[in-house]
Amino acid sequence: MSNKQTLVVIGNGMVGQNFLVSLMASDIKDNYDVITFCEESIPAYDRVHLSEYFAGKSAAELSLVEEGFFEKNGITIHLGDKATVIDRANKTVTSEKGKVIAYDKLVLATGSNAFVPPIPGNDRENCIAYRTIDDLDDMKEAAKTSKVGAVVGGGLLGLEAAKALQDLDLVTHVVQFGPRLMSAQLDDGGAGLLKQKIEELGVSVLIDKNTIKIVDGDVCKHKMVFSDGTELETDLILYSAGIRPRDDLATLSGLKIANRGGVIIDDHCLTSDENIYAIGECASWNDQTFGLVAPGYAMARTVVNQLAGGDAFFTGADMSTKLKLNGVDVASIGDPHASAPGSLVYTYQNGVEGIYKRLVVSKNNKVLLGAVLVGDASGYPILSQYFLNAIDLPSNPDSLILPARSDASVGLGPDALPASAQICSCFDVTKGAICSSIEGGCTTLGGLKADTKAGTGCGGCVPLLKSVLDCELEKAGFEVNTDICEHFAFTRQDLYNLVMVEEIKTFHELLTKHGSGSGCEICKQTVGNILASYWNEYVLKEDHLGLQDTNDTFLANMQKDGTYSVVPRMTGGEVTPEGLIAIGQIAKKYGLYTKVTGGQRVDMFGARVDQLPLIWQELIDAGFESGHAYGKSLRTVKSCVGSTWCRFGVDDSVALAVELENRYKGLRSPHKIKFAVSGCTRECAEAQSKDIGIIAVEGGWNLYVCGNGGMKPRHGDLFATNLDKETLIKYIDRVLTFYVQTADRMQRTSVWMENMEGGLDYLKSVVIDDKLAICEKLEEQMQRVVDTYQCEWKTTIADESKVKRFRHFVNSDKHDENIIFVEERGQVRPANIEERELLKAEIA
Amino acid sequence: MSKWIDVCSVDDLQKNSGICALVEGEQVAIFYMADNSIYAINNYDPFGKVHVLSRGMIGDIKGEPMVSSPLYKQHFNLKTGVCFEDETVSVASYGIRIEGDRVEVNLNGVAK
Numbered sequence: 014m015s016n017k018q019t020l021v022v023i024g025n026g027m028v029g030q031n032f033l034v035s036l037m038a039s040d041i042k043d044n045y046d047v048i049t050f051c052e053e054s055i056p057a058y059d060r061v062h063l064s065e066y067f068a069g070k071s072a073a074e075l076s077l078v079e080e081g082f083f084e085k086n087g088i089t090i091h092l093g094d095k096a097t098v099i100d101r102a103n104k105t106v107t108s109e110k111g112k113v114i115a116y117d118k119l120v121l122a123t124g125s126n127a128f129v130p131p132i133p134g135n136d137r138e139n140c141i142a143y144r145t146i147d148d149l150d151d152m153k154e155a156a157k158t159s160k161v162g163a164v165v166g167g168g169l170l171g172l173e174a175a176k177a178l179q180d181l182d183l184v185t186h187v188v189q190f191g192p193r194l195m196s197a198q199l200d201d202g203g204a205g206l207l208k209q210k211i212e213e214l215g216v217s218v219l220i221d222k223n224t225i226k227i228v229d230g231d232v233c234k235h236k237m238v239f240s241d242g243t244e245l246e247t248d249l250i251l252y253s254a255g256i257r258p259r260d261d262l263a264t265l266s267g268l269k270i271a272n273r274g275g276v277i278i279d280d281h282c283l284t285s286d287e288n289i290y291a292i293g294e295c296a297s298w299n300d301q302t303f304g305l306v307a308p309g310y311a312m313a314r315t316v317v318n319q320l321a322g323g324d325a326f327f328t329g330a331d332m333s334t335k336l337k338l339n340g341v342d343v344a345s346i347g348d349p350h351a352s353a354p355g356s357l358v359y360t361y362q363n364g365v366e367g368i369y370k371r372l373v374v375s376k377n378n379k380v381l382l383g384a385v386l387v388g389d390a391s392g393y394p395i396l397s398q399y400f401l402n403a404i405d406l407p408s409n410p411d412s413l414i415l416p417a418r419s420d421a422s423v424g425l426g427p428d429a430l431p432a433s434a435q436i437c438s439c440f441d442v443t444k445g446a447i448c449s450s451i452e453g454g455c456t457t458l459g460g461l462k463a464d465t466k467a468g469t470g471c472g473g474c475v476p477l478l479k480s481v482l483d484c485e486l487e488k489a490g491f492e493v494n495t496d497i498c499e500h501f502a503f504t505r506q507d508l509y510n511l512v513m514v515e516e517i518k519t520f521h522e523l524l525t526k527h528g529s530g531s532g533c534e535i536c537k538q539t540v541g542n543i544l545a546s547y548w549n550e551y552v553l554k555e556d557h558l559g560l561q562d563t564n565d566t567f568l569a570n571m572q573k574d575g576t577y578s579v580v581p582r583m584t585g586g587e588v589t590p591e592g593l594i595a596i597g598q599i600a601k602k603y604g605l606y607t608k609v610t611g612g613q614r615v616d617m618f619g620a621r622v623d624q625l626p627l628i629w630q631e632l633i634d635a636g637f638e639s640g641h642a643y644g645k646s647l648r649t650v651k652s653c654v655g656s657t658w659c660r661f662g663v664d665d666s667v668a669l670a671v672e673l674e675n676r677y678k679g680l681r682s683p684h685k686i687k688f689a690v691s692g693c694t695r696e697c698a699e700a701q702s703k704d705i706g707i708i709a710v711e712g713g714w715n716l717y718v719c720g721n722g723g724m725k726p727r728h729g730d731l732f733a734t735n736l737d738k739e740t741l742i743k744y745i746d747r748v749l750t751f752y753v754q755t756a757d758r759m760q761r762t763s764v765w766m767e768n769m770e771g772g773l774d775y776l777k778s779v780v781i782d783d784k785l786a787i788c789e790k791l792e793e794q795m796q797r798v799v800d801t802y803q804c805e806w807k808t809t810i811a812d813e814s815k816v817k818r819f820r821h822f823v824n825s826d827k828h829d830e831n832i833i834f835v836e837e838r839g840q841v842r843p844a845n846i847e848e849r850e851l852l853k854a855e856i857a
Numbered sequence: 858m859s860k861w862i863d864v865c866s867v868d869d870l871q872k873n874s875g876i877c878a879l880v881e882g883e884q885v886a887i888f889y890m891a892d893n894s895i896y897a898i899n900n901y902d903p904f905g906k907v908h909v910l911s912r913g914m915i916g917d918i919k920g921e922p923m924v925s926s927p928l929y930k931q932h933f934n935l936k937t938g939v940c941f942e943d944e945t946v947s948v949a950s951y952g953i954r955i956e957g958d959r960v961e962v963n964l965n966g967v968a969k
Binding site for chain 1: 920927943
């Protein structure tokens, strides 16, 4: 005879099913014969994402039950049958269909009902509670004869329901009793922005509306009459005004019920009967009920632990939530209302991009108590870690909600989190559990998800999960790997040497001989760059085209709106009046925004891809050539006006700048290169902040190398003094070629120098003393590049097959209609997203 | 319903690179890989919020074909449209085939 006990679970909703899954994953799964009742005709499904049923998801896709789950685990499920009586004295459950089952332990997971406000007329035809898949089918049916729909309730589920109505093509209204949407989770500011965003999506939102009755409509089926005298006509009404615990069965059975509803449970989730547990929305703990799944899952785990003889407690639940409502990011953490005495509030509001963020912190500014994020919830994972683990806030907590500026990093590194930190709140996975999975050999995000379930619920924790993974792998010494990418187990310098020694001329050849796979943007660009540095072939040649980043592919710089900027070369910053006029006329003709750059030339913004060849044809006709602003290559040689005009000038800095720019233009290099030449030590050209800087002195030219501005400015090092022009050019040839051969990808000369063993002295010994006996080779290589220079734009517009690529659509002459400009300070600029939508709507 | 729409000639494709076609109002980015396989996904970059994916660089990540956004360099799987860096973000992927010397797109189809 079996000595198994019988465990009956009443209800197979999300929490009931989660309980079964947890039980079957535990050591005590063989201790029980498990029987469950499910009143609906299908087993548990994802009620949280119910509205996706209308966006095309099937009931099967919403299912939370793995195929064969009940059979495999020997669980008996009574579908479409409802438990109606619990006889606690005799420990039996009787169902609607007349089954009588004796139990040893009973778990109530009866969930909740949608609350239907007690309004006269609330049971009229096509007035439906929004709760189950059956409700959805009723809704679908009702929608067929409806034009207008209204949702009563502006909470989380109500807004989901509004999305469902929109998906059914109804004119949609949300009627909220209170003063704001999602009143539990949001403050006035956040709710206000959410309302605005929902309205932008075409849903009308009525606030502060108390429905007093529903009667026959004049135009529509119903008329909702509000206490303020206003009315709303609608054909279909959905109730989503909150939930009420389903405690009727428990009440009948004489279990203790909380004043505000719900079966009373203790910290072990035990009801007033020692053999009956209650979990999920039907349960009341500390006089609270929980309308989210995460607390329900926590209760389910507690009961499994109790049955196994453990001593786990349910300790309440984090009600934080993050979701996408009709495409709008919304998140709420802890107490967003600042109800704790003395709590302080930070807010950030960005009306342009539609973002609202609010932080509630403790009186001493140290602990995060709550947060609201609307429009951009990307900060949620970090903020919820601060909240859940009570981690000390940075001294300026507002940095957590202000937009990231430059390199001021305020992120919370995964290393700062304790092992107990909960990373995934859907499945209660701690950092400790993730780390032990990694220690157990799991090294990928996918593997971690399969192993720990973290990140497989709402997905909000995935970025954090990834950074924990990376951090742990790094600590475990997994990868201190200098391979440029997964396709080549070589450094950039190795690849350069391979190209040079084996005279390799294409990416395909290099990949076949020394790589694997088909490449990626890292190795393709790197190899494309090396081939261009060494062989200096046309970058859009068939073999090389796919190796170029979009900027190089279209020989222009892509801007944030997908248009390009165009920069013709002005050697040494010198330009004739005719040249300026031509640029002005071209910019005017094509409606371009013009700006003078830091490199002493003119940048023209806002060119569509199809306009680029036309613009360049005109620029070339006016005598200009490519400025290579798009390439990892020599950009500009800046100069002061020099001895020709300046009272203090020592030498002709402009003439030298023009000569140097013409010599090195087109040189492809690991990163961009900038030069400057100053005509005296007053240094007006700021040469000491450039990769190559030259200053005129009485005895000749002083050469500075490896300076740069940018994020981490570095002054150039004085490399040699009092040089004549010939020696100066020799040294520059050698330094640059040596840099091109030995630097890492995307490494400026400054970092290259700092990482070089021996530093400046070593570089001097190579370039000046020829310690490696390579100077002749270095010069030869540079001379070859100089001799093979071509203006890439000239080559391109002469070749019809190349010009063909410069159009937005291969099969249409239309332009990308999303490129829209507005005017500012007398010129165009890209419309921001709001303006774009507005202008598009006007055009339509 | 599956409907194949003629888009362009095979000669219009750019080996190892992408092009963009207008198909029933949708911007479709078409990529022609080194091994002659061909993929179609929507041209909209959900991070940069502009239509530019066809101008990204292509290749593979662990054997899966991908395009890297030309703006902020996120990678999208060319078979599924799912972003490698953030699996909650994806773009639509479409059916595409070569019939004779013509390229055809099926907006309701799925990639091979």
